[in-house]
């Protein structure tokens with residue numbers, strides 16, 4: 288799909304397709320379902336369903352181009368709430384901690400917290416929304432994921448040097464992150480990972496992250512539900528194919544967009 292296509296065009300084309308589906312439905316819902324399940328598979332997914340997810344992606348990318356932002360708040364409104372300790376049962380030794388980065392053009396990297404602190408620093412006060420039905424405004428500081436990506440050089444689709452800020456669409460389409468022993472893990476679409484409000488946070492309220500909030504490094508992405516905001520990151524991998532995702536395996540939505 289041409290991603291420079293306007294969302295209105297995508298919608299118009301979708302409604303033309305909807306008309307076709309409606310026509311099928313007149314012939315009986317069972318008939319329409321038969322048409323779906325008998326349709327050719329595309330990358331392991333039934334073609335009509337694949338089309339839906341492609342449209343979802345295209346619409347989101349348009350939102351990103353237009354500068355869609357999650358709300359930000361005054362720092363005085365920031366509070367605290369902790370949820371989820373998968374992969375965090377034992378305290379982490381922050382001094383011994385290292386971040387492994389895979390899927391790069393120049394080979395694997397091992398980074399220290401100081402390496403991350405040397406990258407451009409960003410602060411944001413945003414709302415974390417948990418799918419369980421609560422939300423909490425919190426203040427974070429760290430490096431924007433897009434600046435991190437620019438510093439490490441992820442693999443690209445074209446094979447040319449990565450330019451995550453100028454040409455984000457050339458970066459391979461998925462990002463995988465996991466806790467040091469791989470107990471909790473998320474996969475993300477690269478467009479959302481490169482969103483300007485997505486940060487690798489190492490501070491909360493101006494102090495190093497507590498163990499509960501994901502010391503020494505966690506993901507903060509207010510454009511997605513809390514369960515994608517992985518705490519205690521030990522590994523980041525840029526990927527061509529969609530990697531596994533902890534909560535998606537339990538039936539939660541993979542995209543998890545807000």
Ligand SMILES: Nc1nc2c(c(=O)[nH]1)N[C@H]1C(S)=C(S)[C@@H](COP(=O)(O)O)O[C@H]1N2
Nearest residue numbers: 368369370371372373417471513514516518
């Ligand atoms: N490693 C790890 N990260 C995690 C979780 C978890 O269980 N383990 N839970 C997620 C969920 S469901 C939520 S809502 C947020 C909560 O982040 P907080 O504790 O900083 O509020 O962390 C996310 N990151």
Ligand SMILES: [Mo]
Nearest residue numbers: 417418513514
């Ligand atoms: Mo959550």
